[in-house]
Amino acid sequence: MQDADALARLCTAFTPLILKEAHYPSVFDALGEDAVNTAWVIFLEFIKKYNGRDFRHLRDAYHRSR
Numbered sequence: 001m002q003d004a005d006a007l008a009r010l011c012t013a014f015t016p017l018i019l020k021e022a023h024y025p026s027v028f029d030a031l032g033e034d035a036v037n038t039a040w041v042i043f044l045e046f047i048k049k050y051n052g053r054d055f056r057h058l059r060d061a062y063h064r065s066r
Contacts, residue, residue, distance in 0.1 A: 018039045028054075
């Protein structure tokens with residue numbers, strides 16, 4: 001259950017960034033209503049494939065989105 005809890009916290013924390021990225025005019029114009037779901041898929045695939053221990057760049061992106 002720890003993985004599910006961690007993923008839920010991660011998604012909650014990054015929701016503002018995902019929404020911001022998905023609603024850029026060029027992205028939203030191209031993808032329409034699928035923009036948010038597509039942004040989540042890209043983000044979660046990146047997290048799943050990440051093979052490192054340094055998530056500093058994620059932290060920085062999170063802070064820039066606020």
